[in-house]
Amino acid sequence: MASEFSGPAKAEGTRFRPDELTIWVIAGLTAALHLAVAGRYDIFRNELYFIVCGRHPAFGYADQPPLVPLLAAATQLFGDNAWLLRLPAALVAALLVPLTASLARLYGGSSLSAILAAAAAALAPALVAMTAIVTTSTFEPIAWTACAWLIARGLQREDKNALLWAGLVAGLALEAKYGIAIWLAALLVGLVLTPERRVLAWRQTWLGASLALLIALPSVVWQSLVGWPFFAVILHHASAHSNFTGTPLRFEIGQILAMNLFLAPLWLIGVVAPFAVERLKPARFLSIALLLATVLVIVTGGKDYYLFPVYPVMFAIGAAACAGMKKWLAGVWLALAAANAALLAPVVLPLLDPPALKDYLDRHHLHPPPDEAAGIGAPLTQVDSDEMGWRALEKQVASVYRALPPDERRRAAILATNYGEAAAIDVYGAGDHLPPALSGQNQYYLWGPRGYDGSVIIHVNGDPDQWRPFCQSLTVAAHFGAPYAMPYENNRPIFICRGSRHTLADIWPRLRRYQ
Numbered sequence: 001m002a003s004e005f006s007g008p009a010k011a012e013g014t015r016f017r018p019d020e021l022t023i024w025v026i027a028g029l030t031a032a033l034h035l036a037v038a039g040r041y042d043i044f045r046n047e048l049y050f051i052v053c054g055r056h057p058a059f060g061y062a063d064q065p066p067l068v069p070l071l072a073a074a075t076q077l078f079g080d081n082a083w084l085l086r087l088p089a090a091l092v093a094a095l096l097v098p099l100t101a102s103l104a105r106l107y108g109g110s111s112l113s114a115i116l117a118a119a120a121a122a123l124a125p126a127l128v129a130m131t132a133i134v135t136t137s138t139f140e141p142i143a144w145t146a147c148a149w150l151i152a153r154g155l156q157r158e159d160k161n162a163l164l165w166a167g168l169v170a171g172l173a174l175e176a177k178y179g180i181a182i183w184l185a186a187l188l189v190g191l192v193l194t195p196e197r198r199v200l201a202w203r204q205t206w207l208g209a210s211l212a213l214l215i216a217l218p219s220v221v222w223q224s225l226v227g228w229p230f231f232a233v234i235l236h237h238a239s240a241h242s243n244f245t246g247t248p249l250r251f252e253i254g255q256i257l258a259m260n261l262f263l264a265p266l267w268l269i270g271v272v273a274p275f276a277v278e279r280l281k282p283a284r285f286l287s288i289a290l291l292l293a294t295v296l297v298i299v300t301g302g303k304d305y306y307l308f309p310v311y312p313v314m315f316a317i318g319a320a321a322c323a324g325m326k327k328w329l330a331g332v333w334l335a336l337a338a339a340n341a342a343l344l345a346p347v348v349l350p351l352l353d354p355p356a357l358k359d360y361l362d363r364h365h366l367h368p369p370p371d372e373a374a375g376i377g378a379p380l381t382q383v384d385s386d387e388m389g390w391r392a393l394e395k396q397v398a399s400v401y402r403a404l405p406p407d408e409r410r411r412a413a414i415l416a417t418n419y420g421e422a423a424a425i426d427v428y429g430a431g432d433h434l435p436p437a438l439s440g441q442n443q444y445y446l447w448g449p450r451g452y453d454g455s456v457i458i459h460v461n462g463d464p465d466q467w468r469p470f471c472q473s474l475t476v477a478a479h480f481g482a483p484y485a486m487p488y489e490n491n492r493p494i495f496i497c498r499g500s501r502h503t504l505a506d507i508w509p510r511l512r513r514y515q
Helices: 007-013 018-037 045-054 067-075 082-106 111-123 125-130 140-157 162-174 180-192 195-201 203-225 229-240 248-258 261-275 278-299 308-321 327-348 354-364 390-402 406-411 419-428 443-447 464-470 504-511
Strands: 412-416 456-460 471-480 492-500
Touching (some): 018 082, 045 067, 045 419, 067 082, 082 111, 082 140, 082 308, 111 125, 111 261, 111 308, 111 327, 125 140, 125 308, 125 327, 140 162, 140 180, 140 195, 162 180, 162 203, 180 195, 180 278, 180 308, 195 203, 195 278, 203 229, 248 261, 248 278, 261 278, 261 308, 261 327, 390 412, 390 419, 390 471, 390 492, 406 412, 412 419, 456 471, 464 471
Parallel strands (some): 412 456
Antiparallel strands (some): 456 492, 471 492
16 A cells, blocks of 8 residues: 555645745745845834834824834834834735735646746835835735735635635724725725626625724724824825826836836736636636726825735736746746846845945936935935934934923923924934924824923924024024935924924914824
């Protein structure tokens, strides 16, 4: 009697088939690369803001749901540490690899298909960038892909309970960022327009949808109780045209380049193949969802990265369509994609020191075009430049604060122009015993003036000429900035306003900036 591990049965009985081992090696290398560079630069502007928000636990915040701030704050319980902060992002980057491969297999992909899909998820520069730091967008690629995978599994395997899990994932994703609503709406339309609409007759589908809404409800209720500041932020970007979406053609060219030029055929095949290949017909709802999500982002003037989370799904469908490809051709294809990823790796990961990175960007003409007005003039990339100078800013503020007479120090409010400056003071200022910073931007506005009367204000990055009429005396005490920081955070004033003619409580509504 032959052993159950002999011959072909042995390959199936082992824990990992060769293709599975390859996929997990890719995932491991992805995690290792992220973790190796996670602490090279300092904490990003938004990461600082998330940490501070998370240290004020709530069901929501002015411009975001609560999950990412709470997670960011949890990683910093024992002091500020960029590496620990970005550990969850590295894990997400790694887990996206086998998930994308698994979706390719669900639609009949071969071992080669699974490896193609896995490699694409690891080699797309935009996906690498999204998981290099912790933002509300970091968890979108894995959440969008997981929702698609669970719905596909339910349909392909008649696993109705998968729709319950899809609801759980969607609910958690909504507590991280509301942007997944675009994908959920697009998926719903895709299902309605295809025979896969049968999933809408399942009880588990509606239970899953109810679970998603239940999980997301606390954040929605919180927004309603404080006047829907999230929509004020969105409307500001739309009315001020601060997002540079551009024409549809410009937008699509940007998507192709961001996802790796040599991987563009793979996701484009993923869009088209379900309408041309009979065995991929059940995936049509995903192609329709991609097209609708694209239209929604363009029409609403969204930033280019709003659509990035959808591409692992298209990589998987495209890879499934390439199941019969010759191995040598796939090898050449992946080699070209890897070369392109290597060229762009210093742009999306902190592999180089700032001076070397600036030289690299200049020499190879690789400065990313800004996707919003705030990104104009970044000496490096916007993310990299927004990791520069925060500790120096805090030290300058601490120096000004300590120079005040004791009586003024007790009354002094530290007012920052934006949440990045305020968060840097709050995160790094604990060792210098600085009071909590104030700002009129986003969540800081909702925290109010914290009882300060405004008799002494240390203003960071304000305009002295605008404030002088409101102060009995105004003294520019210092300037802050750092090499490679954003222009609006470089060589900027820190001034002291004494004897404000209005209390902070009186002028607080005028300081509100939801943006």
